[in-house]
Amino acid sequence: MKINTGKYLASTALVGALAFTATTANAQENVRWQVPMAFASTLTALGDTMPWVADQLRAMSNGAIDLQVAEPGTVIPALAIFENVSDGNIDAGFSWMGYEWGTVPAAALFGATPFGLESIEFMAWMHFHGGKELLAEVFHPYDVHPILCGTISPETAGWFREEITSVDDFQGIRFRAAGIGGEIMAEFGMSVTVMPGGELYQALETGVLDGTEFSLPTVDEQLGFYQVAPYLYLPGWHQPSTNQFLYVNLGVWEGLGDQTKAMIENACWAGTAYSIARAEALQGAVIQRFEESGTNVETYSDEIIAAFHEATKTVMERRSAADELFGRVYASMMEYQAELRPWKEKGYLPRDWQSRIGE
Known part of the structure; x- marks a missing residue:
């Protein structure tokens, strides 16, 4: 039997080329x-x-x-x-x-x-x-x-060396905050600065800062804020x-x-x-540990939260007017938040449903 070597070699070359192409295409x-x-x-x-x-x-x-x-x-x-x-x-x-x-x-x-x-x-x-x-x-x-x-998850609203009972207590406080939250806090007369997390413990301990926000309770615990600032306030309105x-x-x-x-x-x-x-x-267990160690874990009053919300509207309107792209991004977020609200309010159990029914 005579073998057509030309056809055989051509077929072999084609198979080899296809294999090379596949290998190359799949190479990471x-x-x-x-x-x-x-x-x-x-x-x-x-x-x-x-x-x-x-x-x-x-x-x-x-x-x-x-x-x-x-x-x-x-x-x-x-x-x-x-x-x-x-x-x-x-x-x-x-x-x-x-x-x-x-x-x-x-x-x-x-x-x-x-x-x-x-x-x-x-x-x-x-x-x-x-x-x-x-x-x-x-x-x-x-x-x-x-x-x-x-x-x-939301950050803690702030660790303070002294108790906060009204918005008047914010006046003159030296506070570490970043981003938009810091600008809003400055509306209340707070002296706001940005510092890396690793510097905050010493700044609180020595009185360079009167208060700080930084991150989650787990992170705040690792950085030791509870040892030098006995008052912790929630919720994290500034960073949901x-x-x-x-x-x-x-x-x-x-x-x-x-x-x-x-x-x-x-x-x-x-x-x-x-x-x-x-x-x-992880956060629930940390909050319990804070309370057990003597930290005063408090929730801001409705009046303070309302004041922060009003200040937020003021800052957002100012920033949106000054920067068109900022305004468009913020408007997009707020439109989605409004669209979601009926589902969020009616589709989920209220966060305090257990206390409402006495459990």
Whole structure:
């Protein structure tokens, strides 16, 4: 039998070419980024989300996507993530969105909006009500592509060295706050400053600060605020959610393949779910420990909350008038909050339903 070697060789070459093409198409590109963080990885539910996301990416990509997280201050200053990603000094970083609001006013709304969206609501708005598109519009002009990569429960409203009984008590208080909440607090005569978390204990202990807000009860406990400020006030009206983002240089992001982008985005989806679940799992026990240690855990009076709400409207109107994009982002959030209200008020049990029925 005579073999047609020409046809055989051609078929073999075709099979080899197809196999090479398939292998190339499925090959995972290598990504090696150092990712400085704004928060220490030891801070539960605040700083440990990005390391968890990085671990998931290494596992999913068999090590091809390796994001090496860096602790605050080891590569760049803790509060300088945005500008360094924007300038291309680093490929990516992980931070709360809001530290850059002096440069990008609308950024603070994505980090936390006083009397605004809670974590699950924020996720819904971001992914299904136009938030993601607005985020790109805000940040892409600065060559930054942010990806929602974490969200946690409300912060504590504030730790104080002295008792707060009325809005008059805020006058002259030296207080640490960040983002829009800080501007609102200044409306009450508070002297507001921004300081990294690691400096706050000593500032409270020495009287440099009269009070501070920073994060969740778990984080506040780790930082030891209860040892130097005996009054803790809730609820966290200024940050109903605290939203963290993986900041990626826009040029670097656009240079990635679709498969790599999808893996990073999905890992951040998982990180967002991980962070809110972890946050909610831990806070009740911490509040109990605060009370057992002698901390005065108080709820702001209705009058104080109403005053904060009025001041919030004043600040938001002023900021919206001064910055068109800020105004559009805030309006989008508030429209969604109003749309959701009938469901939120009627679809869920009231938060105090157990005390209402005597249990």
